[in-house]
Amino acid sequence: MIKFLLLSVVFLVTFKSQSQDYFKPIDSIIHLYEGKNVPGFSVRVTKNGKTVYSNQAGYANLEKKEKITDKSVFALASVSKQFTAACIVVLQKQGKLNFEDNLRKYIPEFPAYAEKITINQLLNHTGGLKDYRALAMLRGEDSDNYNAAAIKDLLTAQELNDIPGANWSYSNSGYWCLAQIIEKVSGQSVAAFADKNIFRPLKMKNTRYVTRPNNKLKNRAIGYQTDGTGYTASEVDEFSIGGAGGYSTAQDLEKWMNEMESHRVFGNAFWNTMITENPAQGKGFTYTKGLFNFTYLKHTMINHGGDVVGFHPITAYFPDDKVTVVVLSNDDDFKRYDILGAATTLLLGEKYKYPKAKANVATQEVAVPETVTIDAALLESYTGNYELTPGYVIGITNEKGKLKLTQMWDGVNLFFPPVKEVHHFAIEGATIIFGDFTSGKAATLRVVTASEDSIYKRLDKAPDLTLYDKYIGTFFSKSLNSKITFFTENGILRYKLGNEADSHVASPPDSEGVFSTSHGEVTFIKSETGSITGFTLNHERALNMEFVKQNL
Known part of the structure; x- marks a missing residue:
């Protein structure tokens, strides 16, 4: 017995030292959050079904000074779609619906074209429905404020975006329809059906669907957005379950991802349907049942991300490597693929490229740009309006010895300093060059960026303000x-x-x-x-x- 324990200790110490090497990149990012009162993220990684990394950074609630922990509950946004799809697969396995059933069978209020839209197409974003979130946006409204009746009225008044089954196009409308089908077939709410058939069997005790105003979750992480001066809490809950609505912890989602690998609870038939059967093709990926399948760092990755204001999560499974990762965040500026890469690249056997560190101006000498003085008459030679094509007009004015550029088409304006070379001026990411001087005035303005090299020609008269x-x-x-x-x-x-x-x-x-x-x-x-x-x-x-x- 003592010998066995010693061997176990040696194994754990060895793995721990290896894992520290694997996760130096993500640890370096976690370190950047220390001592800062900012939102953050939670990340968990498994290998062969075992947790090999779990860590958190930042605050779940800035106002209450509550740090993110492994118990923090995050909004899942579109990561929820795989659970909605799983509910449909459960109903199909129970013989209560067929993937070839048409939409109008369950929501007869749709026009006749819905008889050509199948459940499978709704699952894979090939049904051709317009996205209700986009439609609400075109009204100048927020779809989060729509109940199920409002969404149905909006969708059933539309023509199709595309012929059913013809092309892949991401659509929250399809997943709203699937939620309605789940409720109609099961006689339960989506939340209740998912809890009984998906979350409880996997002991995902902190995972559920939530609709406004019923969000009374404990340990809920608040989503934040910033204007650069401070953080504002975001409201993401909807009145109707569509393509989002789920909440969970990284620990709970790890159970789901491990089940995706092991098939211990739901079985091979369920997971074959979820991941491999009847996929839709996109550009560089396949999509089936709320899951993308594409190549990441030359490795097959089955994943889905989510995007609502304040939350940008991702779950990912690398089947050939038996690696899973869950990343949850409550920061609207969060870059999930940066964290995904830092947490998995070395574990996948690839080389990790550390971002270049920003110079610390407090401890280094900084080169001060040489001041360039331009004669007042020369500045005046640049002023005027320059046109690329009708409507694309740049105005140059002299404001107390400084040149000001105004894009007439959108009102954007800024001041820009000269550089050492005559007639040249610098704006971040762009160079402005004046040329072809005639009668003491520049006839052209050249804009050079990484993606543009355009010549604007001087207008002899003021731009036509009645053009539009x-x-x-x-x-x-x-x-x-x-x-x-x-x-x-x-x-x-x-x-x-x-x-x-x-x-x-x-x-x-x-x-x-x-x-x-x-x-x-x-x-x-x-x-x-x-x-x-x-x-x-x-x-x-x-x-x-x-x-x-x-x-x-």
């Missing part, structure tokens, strides 16, 4: 039951969604009447007489949204 006035108006979408209003401000085309107070900028047109916006591409439609009658908006998750101009 023809697009002004209020436009209504019947399927959204909402409006978008376009207006101009200092010659810039702007728009408001629904009843929003804040406005957004439409970039100068890519071609006549085609504008890029942060909400998708807008293509205005003209009548035979040339007047604007409406537009089509294409967001990647909500295509061909039609808007008609009001009060023509």
Whole structure:
């Protein structure tokens, strides 16, 4: 007995020393959080079903000074999708539904096209439904405030994004439909069904689905976002389970990931269905039942991440290496793949490249840029407006001896200093060069960046501030039951969604009447007489949204 114990001690000491080597990268990141009152993360790694690393950094609750521990409960965002999919697989194994059943069988309020959308397509993001989160955004609203009835009304008023089964396109709508199917077939809420059939069998005691206003979880980590001056708590709970809604700890999720490897509780048939059967193909990956399968560091990785304000988790399983990793965070600026790489790269037998350390200006001599003085007359020779194409105009002004650049199309402006070379100026990531002087004025402005080398030509007259006035108006979408209003401000085309107070900028047109916006591409439609009658908006998750101009 004593000999056996000694051997065990030797094994543990040996593994511990090895694991310290494996996890130096992630330990170096954990160290950066020491003494800082900031949100953070929790990470757990297993090898061959055994925990080989577990650590945390930062605070779960900044206001209460509660640090993140292995008991901290995080919002899972879209990591939840694999559990919604697992519930469907359980129902299929129980013979209560078939993957080839059509959507309209369970939600008859959908139009006739839903008879061609199968449960399997909903699971794999090939059903062709518009994403309800994108649709709510185009209304100027937050889908987290929608209940199930509101989501159903919104979705059933839409045409399809794509032919069912034709292409892969990530859609939270498909997973909202799956949640409705689970409740209709089982007669239970998604939360209750998942608890009984997924979480309790795996003893995941701190994992559950939560909807607003019922979130009374103990040890809940608050999600935070920052504007650079401080942290603000985020609200992520929804009134209806869609593609998110789950909460868990890293320790609980480790149990799920180990089951993904061992198949001890749910069996081979369940996991074959979850991971390998009927996958959809994407660019460089396959997707099946709430899980991506692609190559990471030359290793097969089965994973899913999640993104809501304040939370950016990831779970990953490397089947060929028998390695799993769980990363949970409550910081909106969190880079999950940095942590994933630091926690697994050496364990996977790959080389880890440490980030370059930033110079400590307090202990090092810093080269001070040489001051360059420019004659006032030369500064004036640069001032004026420069055009790349209609709408793309840069204004250069002399503000008390400093040059100011203003992008006319979006109002962005900044001051920039000269460099030693004549006619050259520096902005972070860009060089501005004035050239082709005629009659004492620069005729061209050249912008050089890592991805651009453009020549703007001087305008002899002020830019036309009425260029986009023809697009002004209020436009209504019947399927959204909402409006978008376009207006101009200092010659810039702007728009408001629904009843929003804040406005957004439409970039100068890519071609006549085609504008890029942060909400998708807008293509205005003209009548035979040339007047604007409406537009089509294409967001990647909500295509061909039609808007008609009001009060023509």
